[in-house]
Amino acid sequence: MPSNRPITPSSLSIKDQPWQIHWDKDKCTLCGSCTAVCPVNAINLDVFRKRKVETSLGLNSSSSSVFKVYHGIRQKTDSAYACVGCAMCTQVCPNDAIMPYKSDEAGKLIFHVNRGGQPRRRGGRRNVAGGLLDQIKFIRISMLTDPALDAGRHEFELRTLLGRVLPPEEGIAHFKEKGWIPPVREIYPLLIGSMSFGALSPPMWEGLQMGVAYLNEELNMPVRICTGEGGCPPRLLRSRFLQYVILQIASGYFGWDEIIHAIPDMKVDPCAIEIKYGQGAKPGDGGLLMWYKVNKLIAAIRGVPAGVSLPSPPTHQTQYSIEESVAKMIQSMSMAWGFRVPVYPKISGTSTALAVLNNLTRNPYAAGLAIDGEDGGTGAAYDVSMNSMGHPIASNLRDCYLDLAAQGKQNEIPLFAGGGIGKTGNLAANAAALIMLGASGVQVGKYIMQAAAGCLGSETDRCNICNIGLCPKGITSQDPRLYRRLNADEVAQRVVDVYLSFDTELKKIVAPLGRSTSLPIGMSDALGINHRDVAERLKIQYVV
Amino acid sequence: MCRLFAMTGDTPISPMVALNALDVMREGHDGSGVGLFLRDLGGPFDDMKNAPILSGIFTKNGIKRLDTFMMNLGFMTKYKISFKLPKNSPQGVPHRDVYLVRAYEYPEEWEGRNFEELGKELMNIRLQLREMGQAEKDMIVFSFWPDVIMIKEIGDPLTVGKYLNLGREDLTARVIMAQGRQNTNYAINLYACHPFFLQGISTMTNGENTAFVPIKEFLKSRDFPGYTGFQSDSEVFTHILHYALKGLGLSIEAYKHIITPLYGTDLETHPDAQLLKQLKQSCRKMIIDGPNCVIGSLPDHSLFMVQDRKKLRPGVVGGHPGQYAFASEICGLDAVIPDRDKSKDFQPMHLDTAIVGPDRQEINICRQTDPLPPLH
């Protein structure tokens, strides 16, 4: 900033930036790769001044200092161009000459991102690292009273059920009388949660679908993936791969025109229908696809004009009460597929979850309940929703499970938990903890983006620009120049890697607990935590 | 580990035979406790098949309370076994005032009630007594059922048997189950000792049920007063069997499909695949886990043995028509029926239910992949 200019309230120095670029003049060859790759134009080629001492060689002349210019990389300080720490510049630099560093003090940018009166929106998760799930330990180790199982050699039956399970008496009666038995799917307990086509780029979506198909058809792992609220590509709707897909319907009904019209042509039924009432990252707020990402393809699939932002309403507009909302929608969705497809709602974690659950227990068509906790990720949401709204998943899920158990319905309405599972990389341990707290399965999104596609986002607010279509990894961008960085086959390969390693780790957890014949849903005696209040709240053991 | 021995024969025998068999297998239990289940009784009880027999342990005060309680209900004592105990109990066996085995006459007003109703009442009385006893610590009640006697005590099985003089002539049975206990928790609660009993169904287990907590939660929520106790993770095997037979009207062949259901191609290609899938889903919360060998006795006098899904515990069945025994180890079998054709001994594997029916003519092997008997 030149010294004769006025300082505006939002004038910040590099020191005030949350991410600071360190650039090494000696290593830089001024190739321009970093400035070209930076998704937010945070750096540019600039002119710097240097002072040089010129030593005199002659006897009569004295040494002097001269000023010269040189060219280098400069970080912008305007908040509109703030570095997001993605480190793509580092990735492309042939000489390792540039690297973003997290500021050593609280960044000041946060106070100025709302210029123009528009609060910050971003992708990612609540900017709080770590979480409770990592602190839960598995303490009931079988050794002598019960020889431990061998995770590598024994057989394990770790599938779960998605669908309304009849109580045993009714199940047998319906079987004998050839009555209606609600559809139930036997699936793998780790689901890829709802990430829409539109939020994700074409190669990302394709890669996920291919990975899931491979897991099912080559490895006999019944993995399921949810579409999110963005419809489903027409060819997928008419292919056999639809059976691995959970179609989501949300308050914007995006893509449902296409889906409904495709029903007569469907070769197989979808795995299930998820009705989204809420999402952990932005509870009480609708979906959001910002205009940057609504290109022709996305617009066509969603049945909307291109280039406009697509905020879904916070609730389903046609309904006004939970009874009506849940009952009507579940019933009409069930009816659309001849009552052959499980239909379940997904809500964000909330202290009112029990009310929803109790309503579902009375609805014979409700096939389950998915709860997405406060640590859930998103492609776009208001920062404030992400950071401050919502309920932690552990106690929410536990309350629901214990409530079902008190009613004797713990086997009838499967609960699926999501939000922050594998946040610090401990995917299997987090998933197993939730299962033992009562979840029938878990949904993950962000973890898959990180592990299968190399997403850079983190809870230290790194990157997280998924909302504006500039994803430097091509995961959440609709710009072919960006998404061609991502290869669908390689994503598929990584999805398979993730599942295979998860499967081994899950066995490494359940085998020492002496469990192999069924998924240990609600096996709370295996859990312990080094915190008395948490132990009491979750009704697990307090261990120190 | 614990050791199990069970026997069924045309001629009533003394429970000491079973305790001797346990003694032969003593390497597998530490002598910390013993449980006996006798059914299809011989001796004086042979003539009172319908009279409910109360088995338990009482203090002097407990007996008084019991008498008042039963009298008020209108039960009259019909016959009882009096145990004359030596002054001092052997080492490791606690001193008790009264070991009770007493057959009752039903109250008059109960006449005309069908067995279903009687069974319900008998169970409720047993539970009530159990509760009363737990409150005052003066009675422990094991069973209250026609033609069934149960004895449980802490200590080495053979020592306990001799101390109680179980070799007496008036105590014999055609069906006997016995368990020698490996103590896993220092203070032994007799309610945690096998065999477990509920409305004519009894099972005992050698193993550890690692799925205990979810199963317990499920059974508790069935709203059936008999599913209670849960002092041992093996007690739920009895409850699940009861639920399968009485609650769901299934047969013993279906029991294994509930505790360790089939999966994969075995399930897909099973002739009753549709029913089995339905059962597997509906009864998912009753799937057991861990290593377990379960031996059980049914109201029709059949004895059976099933293993966990991986068959991680030993178990063998052998004998000859008219007499069969189930044991944890072959040496236990050898001790009791040495003259059998050993080549016909059968060790049930992960899919098998071995059943010796009431006629005691053969060992029926029911594989899980076999068709199920039709539902009724």
Ligand code: SF4
């Ligand atoms: S770290 Fe990312 S945002 Fe920051 S300068 Fe480098 S490329 Fe640009």
Ligand code: SF4
């Ligand atoms: S790498 Fe892409 S998906 Fe990941 S946080 Fe950045 S913009 Fe979002």
